[in-house]
Amino acid sequence: MTSDFDWNDIPLILALARYGSMSATGRELGVDASTISRRIAAAEKALNLRLFIRDNTGYHLTSAGRVFVDYGEAVYGNVQSMLLASAQEADTIAGLVRIAAIDFLFDHWLLHELPDLLSEHQALEVQLLGDNQNVSFSRGEADFALRLAQPAEDAALMMRKLGEIGWAVYGAPRFADAPRNCWGTQPWIAYDNALSNLPEMRWLERLEPRPRIALRVNSLSTMVQACSAGIGLALLPCLIEGETGLQRLSGPEVHRELWLLSHRDAGSIGRFKAVSSWLARTFAENRHKLCGI
Numbered sequence: 667m668t669s670d671f672d673w674n675d676i677p678l679i680l681a682l683a684r685y686g687s688m689s690a691t692g693r694e695l696g697v698d699a700s701t702i703s704r705r706i707a708a709a710e711k712a713l714n715l716r717l718f719i720r721d722n723t724g725y726h727l728t729s730a731g732r733v734f735v736d737y738g739e740a741v742y743g744n745v746q747s748m749l750l751a752s753a754q755e756a757d758t759i760a761g762l763v764r765i766a767a768i769d770f771l772f773d774h775w776l777l778h779e780l781p782d783l784l785s786e787h788q789a790l791e792v793q794l795l796g797d798n799q800n801v802s803f804s805r806g807e808a809d810f811a812l813r814l815a816q817p818a819e820d821a822a823l824m825m826r827k828l829g830e831i832g833w834a835v836y837g838a839p840r841f842a843d844a845p846r847n848c849w850g851t852q853p854w855i856a857y858d859n860a861l862s863n864l865p866e867m868r869w870l871e872r873l874e875p876r877p878r879i880a881l882r883v884n885s886l887s888t889m890v891q892a893c894s895a896g897i898g899l900a901l902l903p904c905l906i907e908g909e910t911g912l913q914r915l916s917g918p919e920v921h922r923e924l925w926l927l928s929h930r931d932a933g934s935i936g937r938f939k940a941v942s943s944w945l946a947r948t949f950a951e952n953r954h955k956l957c958g959i
Contacts, residue, residue, distance in 0.1 A: 670712040686724035760789030767812035769796040811927040828949040832918030832958030838896035842913040850875030853898035904958025918958040
């Protein structure tokens with residue numbers, strides 16, 4: 667077989683062998699008879715074989731044509747099975763899905779919602795990747811990522827803004843009566859200087875009078891634990907509401923966007939479509955808590 671042979675001609679050859687006439691084959695395939703005749707001639711030329719002979723009763727297979735059809739039926743059947751199996755796999759909600767985000771979003775939000783997803787789709791396996799670094803969707807490092815800022819777009823990236831998360835001032839019960847105009851006199855928990863560009867840190871720097879920083883950390887989860895221990899006030903995401911015993915002392919002071927990132931091709935695979943819909947639905951259902959309103 668030469669490289670000039672067009673595999674798309676196989677179903678034409680099989681149909682002509684079955685029906686024995688160009689007109690019947692054309693009606694069956696919805697193709698003009700002259701097109702079929704031209705494609706059969708091109709296939710015979712590419713194969714350097716005579717597949718059919720024609721007489722008054724129609725088209726009949728030669729010996730070489732009969733061998734070709736015997737193998738062709740098997741090949742075409744396998745191709746059809748392959749396409750069907752691939753389509754079914756694409757639609758199946760089963761297998762591994764990896765979600766990257768900072769631990770805090772997992773610990774205080776998604777882990778509470780995950781049982782519903784896994785109960786609905788019991789063949790699904792979810793892997794949570796606690797990482798705020800950029801991941802490569804082109805290299806398959808993750809299937810989804812949740813980020814608190816809009817990333818730079820790349821060729822493989824599809825991004826969707828889910829909404830916003832609010833940050834409010836929290837403190838242990840002993841700080842519950844501290845009025846706003848006295849916040850600057852209270853001890854505060856802040857990020858270390860490497861994270862000074864975060865919106866939360868910029869808000870804290872504008873606070874008057876200038877707050878006294880009692881503790882610096884590099885982890886949001888550590889900040890929550892330190893605030894719960896009574897070390898000082900902290901600006902924390904409103905989604906911790908009701909979980910830590912902390913007192914909320916303000917309305918939302920800062921809002922940060924939450925973006926859902928995925929590979930552009932994720933929308934064509936069943937398990938990814940299911941998880942993407944679940945993430946969007948989960949945010950919508952918890953929007954008031956996440957926004958702090």
